[in-house]
Amino acid sequence: MASRPDRNQATHEADRKLRVMLIDGRESRSTDLAEGLEQSGCQVVHRSRLDSDIERAITQCCPDVIIIDLESPDRDTLEGMCRIGAEHPRPIVMFVDETDRDSIRSAMQAGVAAYVVRGSSPDRVRPVLDVAIARFQHHEALKAELRQVKSTLEERKIIERAKGILMQKRGLCEADAYAALRKMAMTRSMKIHDVAEQVIAMSDWL
Amino acid sequence: MGSGATIGTRAIGPPSRGLERTGLRLGFVALSDCAPLVIAKERGFFRRHGLSVTLERQASWSNIRDKVTAGMLDGAQMLAPMPLAATLGLEGVMAPIIAPLALSAAGNAVTVSGDLYDRMREFAPESIEGRFDVGDALRHVIREGRVRGDPPLRFAVVHPYSSHHYQLAYWLAAAGIDPQRDVLLSVIPPASMVRALQRGEIDGYAVGEPWNQLALDLGIGAPIITCHEIWQSAPEKVFAVTEEWAEQHPNTLRALLRALLEASEWLDRPENRLEAVHVIAGESYVDAPVATVIQSLIRSTRTGSAQLGAGTKHIFHAGAATFPWVSHAVWFLTQMLRWGQIEKPIDIESIARRVYRTDLYRDAAEDLGIAFPEMEMKIEGTHEAAWPLLRASAEITMGPDRFIDGRVFRPDEPIAYLESFEISAMRVRLDDLAVVNSRTRRDAGHTSSGGDEKRGSSLER
Numbered sequence: 001m002a003s004r005p006d007r008n009q010a011t012h013e014a015d016r017k018l019r020v021m022l023i024d025g026r027e028s029r030s031t032d033l034a035e036g037l038e039q040s041g042c043q044v045v046h047r048s049r050l051d052s053d054i055e056r057a058i059t060q061c062c063p064d065v066i067i068i069d070l071e072s073p074d075r076d077t078l079e080g081m082c083r084i085g086a087e088h089p090r091p092i093v094m095f096v097d098e099t100d101r102d103s104i105r106s107a108m109q110a111g112v113a114a115y116v117v118r119g120s121s122p123d124r125v126r127p128v129l130d131v132a133i134a135r136f137q138h139h140e141a142l143k144a145e146l147r148q149v150k151s152t153l154e155e156r157k158i159i160e161r162a163k164g165i166l167m168q169k170r171g172l173c174e175a176d177a178y179a180a181l182r183k184m185a186m187t188r189s190m191k192i193h194d195v196a197e198q199v200i201a202m203s204d205w206l
Numbered sequence: 207m208g209s210g211a212t213i214g215t216r217a218i219g220p221p222s223r224g225l226e227r228t229g230l231r232l233g234f235v236a237l238s239d240c241a242p243l244v245i246a247k248e249r250g251f252f253r254r255h256g257l258s259v260t261l262e263r264q265a266s267w268s269n270i271r272d273k274v275t276a277g278m279l280d281g282a283q284m285l286a287p288m289p290l291a292a293t294l295g296l297e298g299v300m301a302p303i304i305a306p307l308a309l310s311a312a313g314n315a316v317t318v319s320g321d322l323y324d325r326m327r328e329f330a331p332e333s334i335e336g337r338f339d340v341g342d343a344l345r346h347v348i349r350e351g352r353v354r355g356d357p358p359l360r361f362a363v364v365h366p367y368s369s370h371h372y373q374l375a376y377w378l379a380a381a382g383i384d385p386q387r388d389v390l391l392s393v394i395p396p397a398s399m400v401r402a403l404q405r406g407e408i409d410g411y412a413v414g415e416p417w418n419q420l421a422l423d424l425g426i427g428a429p430i431i432t433c434h435e436i437w438q439s440a441p442e443k444v445f446a447v448t449e450e451w452a453e454q455h456p457n458t459l460r461a462l463l464r465a466l467l468e469a470s471e472w473l474d475r476p477e478n479r480l481e482a483v484h485v486i487a488g489e490s491y492v493d494a495p496v497a498t499v500i501q502s503l504i505r506s507t508r509t510g511s512a513q514l515g516a517g518t519k520h521i522f523h524a525g526a527a528t529f530p531w532v533s534h535a536v537w538f539l540t541q542m543l544r545w546g547q548i549e550k551p552i553d554i555e556s557i558a559r560r561v562y563r564t565d566l567y568r569d570a571a572e573d574l575g576i577a578f579p580e581m582e583m584k585i586e587g588t589h590e591a592a593w594p595l596l597r598a599s600a601e602i603t604m605g606p607d608r609f610i611d612g613r614v615f616r617p618d619e620p621i622a623y624l625e626s627f628e629i630s631a632m633r634v635r636l637d638d639l640a641v642v643n644s645r646t647r648r649d650a651g652h653t654s655s656g657g658d659e660k661r662g663s664s665l666e667r
Contacts, residue, residue: 053407055392073395075268079297080366080393094268094297104299105276113272 017043018124021063023054023072026139033067033135040131048074055081058092065125066092066115067132070108078115092117095125103129110136155193162196165203225256226455230462233264233273233282236492237396237414238502239310239443239520240283244486246469254468255461263491266395267365274448275301280455281447281462283309287538289446289561291367296547304452305444305535306566307463309470311527311605313442313502313520314370314433315418316377318410319403322347322359323428340430341381341610348388361385362394362402362411369442372541373433374412379629380436380611386545386631403427414442415502416494437586439525439605441534452566463570467528471576474523479504525605526579526595528567533583533617535562540620543639546631551642554620577602587614 020042024030034044046061048054054074058066058081068075081092095114103126107113110133116125159181166177181199185192234240243261246252252259262279264270271292273279289303318326329346330338348359363371375385385391394402399411404426411417412433421427433440445466452459472478480500486492487499502520521527535558542548564582571578577600584595587609595602609615615623621640624630 053402053405056407070269070272071265073265073398075266076365076395077393079268080363094299104272108272108276108278113268 017041018065018120018128019043019045019061019063020128021046021048021058021061021066023048023066023068023074025069025072029135029139032139033132036131036135037128040127042128054078064117064120065095065128067128068113068115070111070113075113095122095129107133111140112136155196158193158200159196162199165199169203224457225461226458227280228256228258228458230257230259230280230458231262231278232259233262233270233279234491235267235270235283235396236263236494238416238486238492238499239313239414239522240491241473241482241486241503241520242309242466242469242522243283243445244491245473245482246465248485249469249472251465251468251472252462255465257458257461257465261490267368271297271301271303274303274446275299277448277451280451281445284444284446285365285368286441286444286534287367287369287372287542288365289444290535290538290557291542291547293449293561294542294548294552294557296367296542302449302560303446304449304561304563304566305446305530306452306459306563306570307445307466308441308528308530308534309443309445309466309522311439311442311521311525312434313414314373314412314440315415315429316374316410316412316431316433317399317403317418317421317427317429318344319406319408319427320425322409323430325350326430341377341383344378345382348383358388358390359409360390360392360407362392362399362408362413364396364413365393366547367542369440369538370412370414370433372538372545373436373440375541375545377431377436377610379627380609382629384629400424400426416498419501420498436610438589438608439521439527441531442520444530449560452563459566460570463567464574467571467574467576470523470528474521474527521605524603525592526577526598526602527605529579530562530564530567531579531582531584532558532562532564533586533615535559536583536617536620537586537615540615540624543632543634544624544627544630546633549633551634551638553642554639555617555643583617585614585616587612 018041020037022030022034022044024033024047030047034047037044042065045063046057048057054077058078066078068078078092079094092115095116107129112129112132114125114129114132159178162181163174163177166172166180167174170177170180172180181192181195184190185195188195232243234243247259247261264273264282267285267288270279270282270284271288274282274284275292284303284305286305286308289305291297292299292301292303295301325347326340326343327338329343330340351359361374363374365371371391375391378385378389383389392408394408394411396413396417399408399413399417400421402408403411403421404424410427410430418427418429422429445463447459473482483496483499483503486503487494487496492499504519532555536554539548539552539554539558543552543554559582564579568578577598579595579598579602581597586607589604589607591606593604593606595604613626621636621643624632624639625636
């Protein structure tokens, strides 16, 4: 008999949307993650700016889960909230799924950490972390791609300049200048872009 | 005085004996006491021992712990109590981490807001040269605030498992202030302390330099007591790796420790400190103005004087500052117990010996010509001035080790020590603790992982 109210409460608890707080200084990533979490049935209660008082935000928003950029200095503050001083109204612990220790590692490699309010069910938190890992990885991949594009553009520019130098100083046509660069690269087993850099560096003596 | 721990001329042995690895990633936090790591790299001490080290700056202590645990860093600078907390699993994941070398001692102070300072002054009309009993004054302010119904004062430290936390709590309690009932404690990263004080989010903090001096310079706060006054020559940071990493890379670890020992010795020579300031202030390291970093390495050279800010200078080598005293680990464990961070009875000395590895230290220091203690534990709180440590490979001039309340800490009697505190927040019953720890003493020969010393008699007074 006494268990009935408890069960009601438990059902209520499970029906309620999981309240998630995001602490991430990178705007586009955090927007993307908020969207992803809301699609998967969570309520994003707070998206933190870099200079806000994290402790107050947590006390006001009462999140169940906090997703934080691994590189945020606020992590120490979060960890302090349950291990220092008097009982905090919402003690917070780092999310560790005991059944799968690799999850910590994959989260860290993606650059994200999750903290839960003590007592939250791991079954409900796990999907939140999965979404976060996926979105963080996606953004990391985008960043890497952007870097790649930038460096490819940069390489092309360098080759163009080296070609120009050869055309001017040796009186070659464009096709011959490129062929000369390629031949140099092959005989020295270097990348064509590295040869081009050397040509530019040596241009004063050519 | 720093030369007291050096004997003879430097004899460098063969650079390496079968290094398991040469390319290493080590983590640090942008504080001036990351200096031994930075100097070991920049002055070529790592290279001399066959190591190619990348130093990676980390935004938080939590990050350092997690990356070392997950193998994303080979080793790192850590707050001295952190490896103990990690090995005990106090932070969620049980991750055995060891400290085979200490990186620094001293360097912290307590600062309060200008407003709080003024209120404290009202209770201390008779000051001598601007100094007054700050603990007593703070207790009066708190009592007055309670009568008026003010919200409690808020103090911040840098991490739950930090020397700063235990120093602040020790001082407050010694002044009759309960750090868990009379004030609110929270954690704020060092670089955000001054801003939080300025915004009124906190009323005071305990932190390393330059963050105390900066509050004074900006007219935001007043440093009121140095942690050197709370516990002289207190241990501060350690070099840490996981237990597993140490087992898998014994020769690499030895080479690392040797390079760090040489760097620490180099750093404590006064003629090198200015060069050190310029190196560590650099943008890849502390990334702060030279004028600010100078404060913690050079300027506040006088200790024990009445001048505010004195005694905050870091010690890197003098007085066996690099030695991972098992007794220091025992002291940290007593404070974790005292403030309720440890919730189950633990075998105090076994944990201390498992984490603070004097055996690895000695193996590295042996033929470097650096004198090292030939004991694991020492009594704290009995020396007001420098004293000679004779039970060492060569005599070492040790620094003073007094506590502010004059209490004496005997590491072989941690339970009696815990019992002696009027203010504490224990979650473990002393009786239960006594049961676990008396068993240790009987089994002494089997439980120690690091030391091979006799107990009890090995204490130096």
